[in-house]
Structures are given as C-alpha cells and as structure tokens.
Amino acid sequence: MKRFAYLLFAVVALAEVVVYVAHASGRSDGEADPVFGITIPPGYRDWKLISVAHEEGNLNDLRALLGNDVAIKAYREGKLPFPDGTMIARLAWSYVPSEENDKVFGRAQSFVPGPATNVQFMVKDSKKYAATGGWGFAQFNDSKPAGEALLKTCFSCHEPVKARDFVFTRYAP
Amino acid sequence: MKRFAYLLFAVVALAEVVVYVAHASGRSDGEADPVFGITIPPGYRDWKLISVAHEEGNLNDLRALLGNDVAIKAYREGKLPFPDGTMIARLAWSYVPSEENDKVFGRAQSFVPGPATNVQFMVKDSKKYAATGGWGFAQFNDSKPAGEALLKTCFSCHEPVKARDFVFTRYAP
Numbered sequence A, B: 001m002k003r004f005a006y007l008l009f010a011v012v013a014l015a016e017v018v019v020y021v022a023h024a025s026g027r028s029d030g031e032a033d034p035v036f037g038i039t040i041p042p043g044y045r046d047w048k049l050i051s052v053a054h055e056e057g058n059l060n061d062l063r064a065l066l067g068n069d070v071a072i073k074a075y076r077e078g079k080l081p082f083p084d085g086t087m088i089a090r091l092a093w094s095y096v097p098s099e100e101n102d103k104v105f106g107r108a109q110s111f112v113p114g115p116a117t118n119v120q121f122m123v124k125d126s127k128k129y130a131a132t133g134g135w136g137f138a139q140f141n142d143s144k145p146a147g148e149a150l151l152k153t154c155f156s157c158h159e160p161v162k163a164r165d166f167v168f169t170r171y172a173p
Helices: A002-025 A069-077 A099-105 A154-164 B002-025 B069-077 B099-105 B154-164
Strands: A048-055 A061-067 A087-097 A110-124 A135-141 B048-055 B061-067 B087-097 B110-124 B135-141
Touching: A048 A069, A048 A087, A048 B048, A048 B061, A048 B087, A061 A069, A061 A110, A061 B048, A069 A087, A087 B048, A099 A110, A099 B154, A135 A154, A154 B099, B048 B069, B048 B087, B061 B069, B061 B110, B069 B087, B099 B110, B135 B154
Parallel strands: none
Antiparallel strands: A048 A061, A048 B110, A061 A087, A087 A110, A110 A135, A110 B048, B048 B061, B061 B087, B087 B110, B110 B135
C-alpha cells in the first residue's frame, strides 16, 4: 500500500512536470514570426476570454481577445505593466450576416463569424523585447507568419496606449 | 521524509476533492430562475470560447458564447445532440464605439463592449427538461433571474434550430 501510494504520487508529479514543460516551452512545430521569433502558442484557443469587438472599415471583422493565465490574472487584478509571461491572442473572423438567425428574428440584425481572417499575439518579455515596450508581436494567416514589413508597424500603432502598457483591449466583465 | 511525502500527497488529494466537490455541486448563493431552477454556474466566466456575435436592433449588443468542458468537447467533435451536462453561457454587453481606438485608426470603426446587459444560460438535462428539448434556460440581469413570462419564450424561439439541437451558435474555429 505504501509502495502504491508512492508510485501514484510519483506518477502524478511526473505528469505535472511533463505538462508544465510542454506548456512552458511554448514549443510548436509552426514557423516563427521573422521579427520577434514568436511561434503560435500551443493551446491558445483554450485561453480565457478577455473581451470581444467589432472593427468596421477595411478590417470588417468580429474578434475575440483571449489571454493565458498570467494575462487573465493581471487583467482581473488591474495590474500594470503586465508581467513577463503574459500572452494575449486576438482571433478575428470576417463579419457576416446570419441568414438563419435573421429568419427567426424576422429582420436583419444578427452578425456572426465567417471565415477566420488572421490571429495575432502579444507576448510580454521585458528583456527580450525591450525596444518595443517589452512586447513581441506576431500575426499568422492560416498558420503562416506575417512578413517583416507588417510586423514593424505593430509597436507604433500600440504606442498611443502606452499608459495601459500598450494594450488596447480592456477586460469585459 | 516519508512522512512529509505522505502529508504532501494527502494535502494535494484533499485539495483536489474540495475543488471537485465545489465545482460538481454547482452550488451558488444566487437566486434560481423561476421556471427551470437554474442558478448562475460558478466559474462560468472562465469557460472556453465558442463564438462571438453582434446583434443589431433592440438588442444592440456585442456577445460572447462560452461553454463548459462538456459543451466544448461536443462542439469540437461535432457531436449532436449535446450530452447531458452541457452548459452554454451567453454574455452580452452594450455595443459602444471606442473613441480611443478610433483616434488611433484615424476614423470611426471600432466597437467594443459597454456595460453588461444580461447573461443567459442553456443547461442540458434530457430528463429534467424533456418538455423543452432537453434544455433549461436562464437569464440574469445583474445576478437577478428574469421572470417567468420571459423564460417561457426561450424554447419557442430556439425551436427553428431543432436540427442543431436547439442551439443557434456554431463554433468559431
């Protein structure tokens, strides 16, 4: 019985280490972005919700902002700047009217996600990304990283929200 | 050392039991809805994202659909009908233009969540809710359950999507 308890304990501990290492390494088989070296963080689709938005104009999308546990904790505690290890994902889909929903409502009013446009990430590492406010930026179109030219525009666009540690999105309760 | 290992093991096991019971009981101090007896599921704000939407008209909101683990698994596997234990949360916030974002873009284009409007839940229990397609419905405005009159309209509105087990929202990849 003692041996069994030890064995069980060892197996649980080992499993936790494996899971931790798999997450912490952020390993992914995908291509890294050419400026900040960021790959698609494994499991990001399971992260918790920060907020949602609709962008009109050229973007014309519906979007969801998800955060890893470090991000969510910082948001909920109102902690700024975001600590190293924060990762924020911005998912976006084209903005499409829902015919089937509108039929039920009896009028055009419902807009839902069409095909995904691209996924963006912000990764906080105050040393590695010191030149860009401590943030690395990445964008993937169908798993393919965006090029250098686009990525070099990220930080300048985020600079106006320096007071919120360069992050536009507020937490939606 | 042996004693310490046992103690640590016992503490971890006990903590897991406490967490499990707290979740499994679905206990909540809030008021139950008057038709289906549903209370606000603890921890629903931490559930994973199903999709997002924008409703115009009287609703005029931005919304996020979150699902518990049973819901997410069923969605990702394309499993219909949803199994008992499925819980879906619909969060909604008023649809508000973002002045600070628009300033950066140089034009009006960004819409973000304003104050929360209400939270709705669908809970699958094929026996308990047999009369309404196996689904219980609830709506809370600032933690206060909606009245009988409103809740009795839920199922008839969802009936047109019977082929998708009465659930409007599709999973956004």
